[in-house]
Amino acid sequence: MDAAVKAPEGLRYPHDTPPAAGSEAIEVAPGVHWLRFSLPMKLDHVNVYALDEGDHWTIIDTGFASKKAKALWQDAMAGPLGGKPVRRVVVTHHHPDHIGLAGWFQTEMGAELVTTRTSWLTARMLTLDTQEVAAAESLSFYRKSGMGDALLEKCRAERPFNFADVVAPLPLGYTRIQQGDTIRMGGRDWDVHIGNGHAPEHATFWSRDDNLVIAGDQILPSISPNVGVYATEPMADPIGEWLEACERLAPLARPEHLVLGGHKLPFTGLPKRMEQLIENHHSALRRLLAYIETPKSASECFPTLFKRSIGEAEYGLALVESVAHLSHLYQTGLATRQLREDGAWVYQRKD
Ligand SMILES: [Zn+2]
Numbered sequence: 338m339d340a341a342v343k344a345p346e347g348l349r350y351p352h353d354t355p356p357a358a359g360s361e362a363i364e365v366a367p368g369v370h371w372l373r374f375s376l377p378m379k380l381d382h383v384n385v386y387a388l389d390e391g392d393h394w395t396i397i398d399t400g401f402a403s404k405k406a407k408a409l410w411q412d413a414m415a416g417p418l419g420g421k422p423v424r425r426v427v428v429t430h431h432h433p434d435h436i437g438l439a440g441w442f443q444t445e446m447g448a449e450l451v452t453t454r455t456s457w458l459t460a461r462m463l464t465l466d467t468q469e470v471a472a473a474e475s476l477s478f479y480r481k482s483g484m485g486d487a488l489l490e491k492c493r494a495e496r497p498f499n500f501a502d503v504v505a506p507l508p509l510g511y512t513r514i515q516q517g518d519t520i521r522m523g524g525r526d527w528d529v530h531i532g533n534g535h536a537p538e539h540a541t542f543w544s545r546d547d548n549l550v551i552a553g554d555q556i557l558p559s560i561s562p563n564v565g566v567y568a569t570e571p572m573a574d575p576i577g578e579w580l581e582a583c584e585r586l587a588p589l590a591r592p593e594h595l596v597l598g599g600h601k602l603p604f605t606g607l608p609k610r611m612e613q614l615i616e617n618h619h620s621a622l623r624r625l626l627a628y629i630e631t632p633k634s635a636s637e638c639f640p641t642l643f644k645r646s647i648g649e650a651e652y653g654l655a656l657v658e659s660v661a662h663l664s665h666l667y668q669t670g671l672a673t674r675q676l677r678e679d680g681a682w683v684y685q686r687k688d
Contacts (some may be wrong), residue, residue, distance in 0.1 A: 359409030388523025429553025483634025534579025565657025
């Protein structure tokens with residue numbers, strides 16, 4: 338359960354206690370059930386929604402793939418989901434905590450997978466791309482980000498995180514959704530609006546018939562969704578994409594919207610939250626700009642960016658987020674960068 342259920346300023350949580358993982362469902366609107374699955378990481382849960390289609394369910398996202406998660410899903414289908422099958426899996430974005438079991442539902446239950454093209458292509462590519470040792474490009478990217486020698490050695494020696502370890506194989510075939518589509522789910526028509534920044538081509542769903550928004554990780558209440566740059570695309574500008582997406586989605590937001598996100602608690606107060614999600618990054622960029630009066634690497638910017646100490650469990654996410662912010666300043670012409678003797682890019686404010 339969340340340690341703190343106090344909502345951020347301007348937000349309200351209609352339900353302050355989440356459902357128990359796998360064994361409970363909370364009906365947050367007629368025919369819309371909220372379930373939770375555990376994650377073995379610092380962010381220890383993911384939200385999943387089941388939409389009633391009469392004789393079957395459409396589910397939004399799935400959690401990681403594991404033996405235990407499959408057993409929990411079997412319990413959920415037999416228990417709170419009343420024995421009806423899952424016939425359609427709608428996935429908001431390609432991250433493993435969301436798409437993890439989609440392939441399993443397709444293969445084992447004949448379910449249809451609905452998602453964006455980028456989500457499907459990225460997830461399928463990553464499930465097929467098993468690495469026993471860290472790729473040279475990843476190690477080079479870490480060094481350029483300012484990772485210290487000890488951690489770099491550890492990354493070199495250990496088997497890296499593999500997407501396929503926590504995502505079930507994805508069979509061929511899915512149904513594409515894109516910006517401007519309307520999809521019928523749970524007795525409602527939903528407009529599809531595409532987010533970006535946290536994950537490329539991230540789907541969100543806005544009900545035309547009531548006040549529901551299914552937001553995945555594009556919009557979360559009490560944590561700022563991670564926005565990171567990775568070795569796969571070192572010159573990506575996800576901060577720019579994040580700001581563009583949030584500014585495009587913000588005018589759709591109404592105070593009475595009940596937002597069903599991928600983590601934490603469903604909430605109301607969306608217009609305020611959109612402002613915060615945008616301003617969080619602007620204020621981070623302002624702090625960084627002040628901090629890089631003298632040249633700094635991404636790892637040296639943790640104290641000003643996060644305003645707390647970063648443990649080893651968070652280091653990877655912190656690093657990609659710090660690179661994203663610095664690279665945004667560089668790519669928008671507010672900072673310069675050069676390779677320091679130790680192999681790290683150091684960024685400095687332009688005057
Ligand atoms: Zn997530």
